[in-house]
Amino acid sequence: MQQVPLSEKLFHGAVSLEKTKEFVKPWRIPFDQKDLFVPACINGQAELPAGIRVTLRSNTESIKIAIVEATEFMQMDCLIDGILVKTAYISKGETTVLFNSLGSQMKVIELYLSQKVPVAVTGIYLDEGSEWEVIEDSRLQWITYGSSITHCYYSHSPSQTWPTLVANELDLNLTCLGYSGNCHLEPMVARMIRDLPADFISLCVGINIVGGKTLSERTFSSALIGFIQTIRDVQKDVPLAIISPIFHREREQQENEVGLSLEKVRVEILQVVNTLKKYGDKNIYYIDGLEMFGEEYEKWMPDGLHPDGDGDKILAARFRQMIESTIPQGNIRKY
Known part of the structure; x- marks a missing residue:
């Protein structure tokens, strides 16, 4: 050879x-x-x-x-x-x-x-x-950040994670920043996303923060605002989707030791998005994790937290539907 x-x-x-x-x-x-x-x-x-x-x-x-x-x-x-x-x-x-x-x-x-x-x-x-x-990938660049839900350990195979399925369906050049157990809104990650080429950015945040107790009611919203605004230092008008946590029965209403539950985090994320819209961010969008993968899909979560391989296919389909209905004109490729 x-x-x-x-x-x-x-x-x-x-x-x-x-x-x-x-x-x-x-x-x-x-x-x-x-x-x-x-x-x-x-x-x-x-x-x-x-x-x-x-x-x-x-x-x-x-x-x-x-x-x-x-x-x-x-x-x-x-x-x-x-x-x-x-x-x-x-x-x-x-x-x-x-x-x-x-x-x-x-x-x-x-x-x-x-x-x-x-x-x-x-x-x-x-x-x-x-x-x-060699091939130059001229497709629009999608950066997605998140936890193990985005990292997708339990997919059927590496090309069948939900971000990869969405990227291939929408003909996007994917950079996956799903870090299993380690999505804690670190400033260095925000700076990295800020400096990478991007035509669409999505951030799925909250589940690791609630589970790890790394931010509290006092600090979560301010950390999320700072993370987003760091990205906006350079990526000023790029469509930015903020995804709240998908369903996880154990942590929906049960507050952790620092006062956060998934229900509270979803409320705070929506408030942050609305506040940033109020201050002039016209290209930021909220995606409700419960609408993307709610209680009705729990049977595709064998451990109660992570979608399995078939669940990832559902996540891919639901995410595509939601961004097409949430972002104006219904299609990222038009940006």
């Missing part, structure tokens, strides 16, 4: 790349500033490549991706022209993943990396003599 040089243009959806002589590893924070994203690179979540894919155009009938040995079981997906054709199941210790029988036509190949396990790529290999080229 012929080896493809590991160009940064092959990696789509990453914030940055860690490059060594041996490998290229995608990150969801700026790697050269990683020590500023405390604690421990957002508790290790920033090196998990949710939504990140290796992308090229080629007529190869097979593609092999070589990696630093897998630290645990994981999956990768191969999409051809946007359609999922194969899922690979990679055991701990494996170092190569092969997708074959892909057809001899010129096609866009996307390899979605595991959303659960760090992946360091040591090589990309195509059939000897095949043609290939």
Whole structure:
């Protein structure tokens, strides 16, 4: 097989790349500033490549991706022209993943990396003599920030997380900033979103803050306002959707030790959005998490908190419906 040089243009959806002589590893924070994203690179979540894919155009009938040995079981997906054709199941210790029988036509190949396990790529290999080229993704850029609900550990496979499903349906270039257990409105994350190219931004906030007791009735709204206004320092007119928590029976009405429940958080988020509209933000929108994934969908949440793989498909469909009905003209692509 012929080896493809590991160009940064092959990696789509990453914030940055860690490059060594041996490998290229995608990150969801700026790697050269990683020590500023405390604690421990957002508790290790920033090196998990949710939504990140290796992308090229080629007529190869097979593609092999070589990696630093897998630290645990994981999956990768191969999409051809946007359609999922194969899922690979990679055991701990494996170092190569092969997708074959892909057809001899010129096609866009996307390899979605595991959303659960760090992946360091040591090589990309195509059939000897095949043609290939890198692709510039000119689609509108969508940045979505959130918790494990956005990170999607429980999806059927890496390309079937709800943000990826929505991005592919709406033809958007996704950067997924779902950090499982670690969506706490950190200022450094707001600064990062501020400085990334974006045509649409969504923030799903509240569930980790209530569960982790990291903000209180006194501090939650002010932290959310500061987070949004930091983004608005640069992203002044980009459509910005603020999503309140989806249903979680245990924390709906039960207040935590600092006085917050999910019901209270939803009220505060709506108040923040309305206040910012009052002060001139004409492109900020509220999406009610209960309308997106409410009690009626609880059977797709085996642990009572996280949607399963089928639940993610419902989330994708509901989110698309809600942004199309909430954002004027009904379609992000018109911005």
